[in-house]
Amino acid sequence: MRATIYLIIATFFLGLNFHLTKIMLKEVNFVEAGFWRFLLGILTLVILGIKNLPSFKLILTNLKGISLTGFIGLFGFNIFFFLGLLHTSAVNAALIVALNPTLTIILSHKILKTSISKIQVVGMVIAFFGATYLVLKGNVTNLNNIRLNHGDILILIANVFFALHHVWVKKYNHTISNLNFTLLTNLCCLVGFSILLSANGVDRITSHTTNFWLAVCGIGCLGTALAYFLWQKGVQMMGPDKAGIYMNIIPLSSALLAFFFNENLYYYHFIGGICIAVGLLISQSATSKSLKTLS
Template identity: 50%
Template sequence: MKANIYFIIATLFLGLNFHLSKIVLAEVSFIEAISWRFTLAGITLFLLAYKNLKSLQLKRSSIKGAALVGGIGLLGFNVFLFLGLRNSSAINAALIIGLNPAITVLLSSIILKTSLKTKHLIGIIISFSGVMYLISKGNITSFQDIDFNYSDVLILIANIFFALHHVWVKKYSSELENTSFTFLAILFTLIGILVFLPFVEIQEIASHSTKFWFAISGLGILGTGVVFYFWNYSVQKAGADQAGIFMNMVPLFTALFAVFFNEYLYRYHFISALFIISGMLIMKINNRKMSYYSMILKRKLKM
C-alpha cells in the first residue's frame, strides 16, 4: 500500500516536471538544466540519506548498479528528454513516456529473465501504435506524407533509458537502503554531467530570472530528489513491472497541469492516449481473465 501511494505522489510530480522543464529550457542549455536539476536533487537526497551514509558499506555490485542507474539510466533519460523538449510539447513527451511500461516489460524479460506473456506482446503492439500515431500527429493516411517530429523521436529514445533505470533499480538496489542507493545514483549522474560541461557555455547565476529559479527548484528538489526517493523505494518493494504500469498516470497529470501552462490538447492526443492506456490495461489483465476473454472470443468466432 505504501509503495502504491509513493508511486502516485511520484507520478504527480513527474507530470509537473514536463512543464517545469519547458520553463527551464527557455533560459538555459539542456546540459546546464540537467546540472542544476541533479545538483539540487543530490543535496536533497544527501539530507535524506545522511544518517544512513555514515554507516554505509559499499559492495562492488552496488557501486556498479548505482553507476548504471545514475550514469546511464538517469543521465541518458534526461539528456534525450531535454533535447526533445526543446521543440516538443509537454503533453507529447508525457504520452510518449506512457509507453514506458511496455519497454520496461521487454527489457525486464531480457535482463531480469522475467516471463513475457502473450498479453504483454499484445499490449506492447497496441501501445506502440498509439505512440506512432502521436509522433505522426495523427497522419496515417499515407506513410510517405507522415511528418515525423524529430524531437518526439528523441523522447522515445529517452524512454528506453528510463526503462533501463527501472530494471537496474530492481536488480541492484536491494543491497543498499533506498536513500543511500538513490543518492549514489544521483552522484554518478553528476559525474556523467561533468563530461559534457566543457562543451557548453554556462550562464552567470545573476542572469537567471525568478521564474527560472522557481522552476528549477521544483524540478530538482521535488521533481527529482523526492520523486526518485519515492520511486526507487516503490520499485524495490513492488517491482519494475509495477513501476511501468504506474507511469500511465503521468500523461494524465501532465494534461491536468497543462491548464496552468497554456498547453493545447488536440484530437490525436486523445486517440493516442486511448491506444497507449488500452495497451497497458491489457498487460495488467491477470491470466485467468485473459483465458476467460479468449474463450468467449473463440465461441463468438464459431458462431
C-alpha cells in the same frame, strides 16, 4: 498498495517536470538545466538522509549497480532525450516514450526472467492507447502528420536506457537503502552534466529570474529527488515489468497540471485519462496477490 501510491506520486512529479523544464529552457540550455536540476535534487536527498549517508565501502560494494543505473539508465536517458527533442517534435517524443512499459516488460523478461501474463498485456495495451489518444489530442488523423527522423532514434535510445534503469533498480538495489541508491545514481547524473557544463560554460547566476529559480527548486526537490526516490522504491517493491505501465500516467499528470500553468484542458484529456486508469486497474488485478505478499 504502498507501491502503487509511490508510483502514482512519482509520475505526478515527473509530469510536473515538463512544465518546469519549459520555464528553465527559456533562460539556459539543457546542459545547464540538467546541472541545476540534479544539484538541487542531490542536496534534497542529502538533507533527507543526512543521518544515514552511505560509507565509501558501501559505495564500492555497489559500484557496478550504481554506475549502470546512474550513468547509463538516468544520465544516458536524459542526454539522449534532450538531444532527440532538438531534432523531433514533442508529439513524436511522447509517443515513443509511451512505449517504455513495453520495453521494460521485454527487458525484464530477458534480464530478470520475469513472466508476461495475458492480462498484463491487455492492461498495457489499453493504457498505451489512452496515452497515445492523449498525445494525439483525440484526433487519430494527427498520425498522418508524424514523420520519423534521426531525432526519433535518439528518443528511442533514451527510452531503452530508461527501461534498463527500471530493471537495474530491481536487480542491484538490495544491499543499500533506496534513499542512498537514489542519491548515488542522481550523483552520477550530476557528474555527467558537470563535465558537459565545464565544456559549454555557465551563465552568471545573477542573470536568472525568480521564475527560473522557483522552477529549479521544483524540479530539483520534487521532480528529481522525491520523484526518483519514490519511483525506485515502487519499482523495487513491485518489479520493473509491473511498475513500467505506470509511465503512462506521466502525460496524464502533465495534462492535468497544465491547469496551474494557464493551459486549457480538453475532452481528450479525460478520455485518455480514463483509458489509462482502466489499463492500470486491469494490470493491477493481475498482480494484486504478489503486491500483498511484498507489502
